[in-house]
Amino acid sequence: AKFVYDFTEGNKDLKDLLGGKGANLAEMTNLGLPVPPGFTITTEACKTYLESGTEPAALRDEVTAHLDALEAQMGKKLGQADNPLLVSVRSGAKFSMPGMMDTVLNIGLSDKSVQGLAKQAGDERFAWDSYRRLIQMFGKTVLGVEGELFEDALEAAKAAKKVTVDTELEAADLKKLVTKFKKIVKTEAGRDFPQDPREQMDLAIHAVFDSWNTDRAKLYRRQERIPHDLGTAVNVCSMVFGNLGPDSGTGVAFTRDPASGHQGVYGDYLQNAQGEDVVAGIRNTVPLADLEKIDKKSYDQLMQIMETLENHYKDLCDIEFTIERGQLWMLQTRVGKRTAGAAFRIATQLVDQGLIDEAEALQRVNGAQLAQLMFPRFDEDTKVETVGRGIAASPGAAVGKAVFDSYTAVKWSRSGEKVILVRRETNPDDLDGMIAAEGILTSRGGKTSHAAVVARGMGKTCVCGAEELEVDTKRRRMTVPGGHVVEEGDLISIDGSSGKVYLGEVPVVPSPVVEYFEGRMHAGAQDADELVEAVHRIMAFADRKRRLRVRANADNAEDAMRARRFGAQGIGLCRTEHMFLGDRRELVERLILADTEAEREESLKELLPLQKQDFVELFSAMDGLPVTIRLLDPPLHEFLPDITELSVRVALAESRQEPHENELRLLQAVHRLHEQNPMLGLRGVRLGLVIPGLFTMQVRAIAEAAAERKSAKGDPRAEIMIPLVGTVQELEIVREEADQVVAEVEAATGTELKLAIGTMIELPRAALTAGQIAEAAEFFSFGTNDLTQTVWGFSRDDVEASFFTAYLEKGIFGVSPFETIDKDGVGSLVKLAAEAGRATRPDLKLGVCGEHGGDPESVHFFHEVGLDYVSCSPFRIPVARLEAGRAAS
Ligand code: ADP
Ligand code: MG
Ligand code: MG
Secondary structure, rough: OOEEEOOOOOOOOOOOHHHHHHHHHHHHHHHHOOOOOOOEOOOHHHHHHHOOOOOOOHHHHHHHHHHHHHHHHHEEEEEEEOOOOEEEEEEEEOOOOOOOOOOOOEEOOOOOOHHHHHHHOOHHHHHHHHHHHHHHHHHHHHOOOOHHHHHHHHHHHHHOOOOOOOHOOHHHHHHHHHHHHHHHHHHOOOOOOOOOHHHHHHHOOOOOOHHOOHHHHHHHHHHHOOOOOOOOEEEEEEOOOOOOOOOOOEEEEEEEOOOOEEEEEEEEEEEEOOOOOHHHOOOOEEEEHHHHHHOHHEEEHHHHHHHHHHHHHHEEEEEEEEOOOOOEEEEEEEEEEOOOHHHHHHHHHHHHHHOOOOOHHHHHOOHHHHHHHOEEEEOOOOOOEEEEOEEEOOOEEEEEEEEEHHHHHHHHHHHOOOOOEEEOOOOOOHHHHHHHEEEEEEEOOOOHHHHHHHHHHOOOOOEEOOOOOOOEEOOOOOOOOOOOOOEEOOOOOEOOOOOEEEEEOOOEEEEHHHHHHHOOOOOOOHHHHHHHHHHHHHHHHHHHHHEEEEEEEEEOOOOHHHHHHHOOOOOOEEEEEHHHOOOOOOHHHHHHHHHHHHHHHHHHHHHHHHHHHHHHHHHOOOOOOOOEOOOOOOOOHHHHHHHHHHHHHHHHHHHHHOOOOOHHHHHHHHHHHOOOOOOOOOOOOHHHOOOOOHHHHHHHHHHHHHHHHHHOOOOEEEEEEEOOOOOOOHHHHHHHHHHHHHHHHHHHHHOOOEEEEEEEEHHHHHHOOHHHHHHOOEEEEEEEHHHHHHHHOOOHHHHHHHHHHHHHHHHOOOOOOOOOHHHHHHHHHHHHHHHHHHOOOOEEEEOOOOHHOOHHHHHHHHHOOOOHHHHOOOOHHHHHHHHHHHOOO
């Protein structure tokens, strides 16, 4: 293999091999832009080095050959005493990664060549400044010396001279500083600063390789789901100098505003400076526009280059450049990061400029960005006090009274208070409190901590690992930096998108994007209008492109209506169990406890009109669109009181000799229905088969509701869905009864109802026998939540709290399989069942109704396996529409 590429040999599509920086340096070189010559060592070389502990045998010679060529081209030799070539050694992985090794500039300087550089440049001060920078960077990043030691020495030198900025240090001062720095290296690293330029270069290259595996880099990759085996490339680039006086300098620029997408001149410039000085904030930079006054020629050239880059990359680029005595050099470019809002705006702007088409515009945005734009935000104009910052674990803006335990969270929220649950870290016992709270704040734990994982799962705002906060749950208070104490009941605000924690109540403004989807458009700030306009257009692109239809999981008319406004094309999952709660619980209790046929029928009869009314409302909200209703699914005990609570009640009554026959009867029923594994117990279709009349009552309610809507000139499109089927026989029995009820209702009302009957595929056996099941089903809806539980054999309610964190940390999952579909396992069952089902019944309708229906990556998968629709919660609908469009383009 070839391990080294000259900048003239690569291009922007070789990011896997050359890293992002190297690939783009090559691209710019080939565009004829002024890039200082150099070469890139590939990620393959890095991988070999990391795997075997030594660099590949051929690497050294290849580097030597490329270095020779570079020296010939530049007419200088690396570190040569009288006319030294200097280089930078720069890391550069495929994805830009904080936590990787910093770049080392000025490699090649030594006690001898520093003199040569001074002569070459005619500037003694510059040469010593460059040398002290080399020792500082090399000491810190290659030899592992504490960076502060150098900084302190630099500060001391300035203080001794009574100056404030480093440019005021003269050659003699810097020379002394070099001596000091070398001493620091010697004491701290136990070796002399290497004087051999090639040794400097080789050590720096190895340090870049090694930095791939620092803890910080590994953590970052896990969090961002970047594979661990990519390795980093290393760029060796001949030095240009921005620190050669006022006619030199260095800067950063964007081809357009990364916050708004607006075109214009955005960036910062710093005269007489090198490398990181601009971003390090050591001296005040000037806005890029000022460069026009400082050096018009370079400024004009830079503007020209920025235009070239935008037209070439057809996207926003960010840029690093340096001016050496009036000569402009490009040091880096890449397609720049941007805010979620800018992503939408830039994509549409580029379409308008004719640079990209609609399909490409869809690739420039994603569902996660759209979701981010849909959260309410804190009003940025209000003055507030930030008291801490943690990890932005689950987006949103939450305000509430601080509470420090789950019990209080529940109690207060029941009485109408908004609360933020503050814990050091959360555990499964906090679940009730997390549900009750507006948001969750912890002082420990990362993106995969319990709080973060669970909050994301619930769509609840969460900031975790805010380490400066001292949470004292015993005394129900936390101390913030500066000593202020937040007591239970004090208002706090947390921003799950930025990780910021504020004292007091920060006003929250609804997202303009949600206002738009809700149809509540009012002219707002220009910024919001532009954003909404862009989202509107991108959604139209997506809707035109997508093949997948998008339905909502909605249980009542209100949710259905909202879902429709958000673009739902029907309901993919209406859970009827929610219709048995609240006041109706008692009826269900009676149904479960019924001793006689008559008693059972009595309670079913009372439930029927209530159910029917629910469906009438739902059908009218979704008029003309399909509504899939799932018959009762959860285990019965969920409708009965808690066993412990009830036992206590009975025992108390007994000891007080109070009457308690009802409680006792209830307790016996609870005992009778108690299951070790309710998730694998009496639920779903099994309920329908053992409790006579339950499913037929529900089917009757659906049929009668549909008939009523028809006679009111409505267009109900009901689909009846049987849950938890494992074998076609179960479905056949239920189906026969259902068909009969529907026929009765049709006869009685004189209407033809055309109700479809289908099943959920959520057990492995159902997926494996899908061909048979399709004989009795007109549609399949993949219940990927249960399917994931049953395929993996773990309970979603328990594992997220117990061992998922460990699994995520060990990298067994990059992401919870409940969040993103496990393509290899669960996904292959979906694929297999879809194919087998369609083989039996070519017009079988296929959908999915788990949480996965609104997850971007999963949506792409469902598109690929050829499902007809995905169904998700109303708020996820725009995300699903967008991702379905992206998947199809
Ligand atoms: P990062 O990935 O942290 O941006 P870079 O490799 O881009 O690291 O380098 C850090 C700084 O040093 C940047 O400001 C860059 O422009 C500057 N730099 C890198 N190589 C050179 C060079 N050959 N000549 C001058 N400045 C350089
Ligand atoms: Mg850079
Ligand atoms: Mg299920």
